[in-house]
Amino acid sequence: MTRIRTLLLTLLVATSMTPDFTAAQEVSEQRIVSGLGKLVGAAPLIDIAILRQEAIDSGGVAMASLPNWGKIAKLPQMVVEIDFENDSVMIKPESYRSLGLIADALHHPNLWAYKFLIVGHSSSTGSDKHNLELSEKRAVAIGEILSTTFAVGPERLYAVGVGEYFPIDGTKGDAASNRRVQLVNLGIFTAP
């Protein structure tokens, strides 16, 4: 049985390789807007299936050293904590505010033209397959909440789960900080 209670929404700032998890607790709309807004250059094309498979096949290699994830790792990102019910996609009401802050940020003119990738992670407690599925369901749930309740255009949001395949450097796989979700700025949204 997995005990994935917390997902951290990792919106890592710019190209910083060491996410500031101590600062993850207190997040403001302002921080999300400025942290995610620092996109320079064109963003890569995204294929969710390729990213998911690359994560599964990564064999413990760091995200930044993989061909496709390496490009993602260089994009503007940040950290917000979201608490889920144990082994469930249900977000605890205590974390509604964090979702609202993200929504406020995505509705700001500084960010409203950008696409975002929601990446669900898990700790290594429980089976690989279960963790992969749960992390994906949670990433999708966040996308659904943002695009329905908070009216963020669904065409701006992508979601993928990568389970326990990318533990944060220097932590044990079962560390709580590995239960996180990353939000990555994918670049300017252009209508198809």
Add this chain to the structure above:
Amino acid sequence: MKTRRTIAATLLIGLALTGATRAETLSYADAVTNLAQDCGADIKKFCHGLNLGNGRIADCLQKNAAKISPVCVGTITTVLTSISQREQAQAAYVGVCKHDIAQLCSSVKGDGYRLACLIKAERRVGKACNQAITDAGWR
């Protein structure tokens, strides 16, 4: 419950038409913080396993309206209303501020920088546009 939301929406459209310069709107964050505070216990009790997405929490709370706390019943309506108000205020911004942008910030490229330009030029920006920026929660 669907009807209730439709009524709320109808009311909102009315509000938007009659008063583009209404008082403050709530941020999404503050709106759902109120929901979590006033309805958190009821959500955990009656809506276990459900999420905010696709109106599931609002529907669940409304379905259980007889059992949930009166404070929560009131809050659901307020939250739904304030979320749509914020949405409409933000949608109105581009149209309402078009003239001010053309006059004061035409050389500025990018929506974010244009907004920053309007905020800086607050004293010279028209009342309606200033109000739209405030209602959108961008000040």
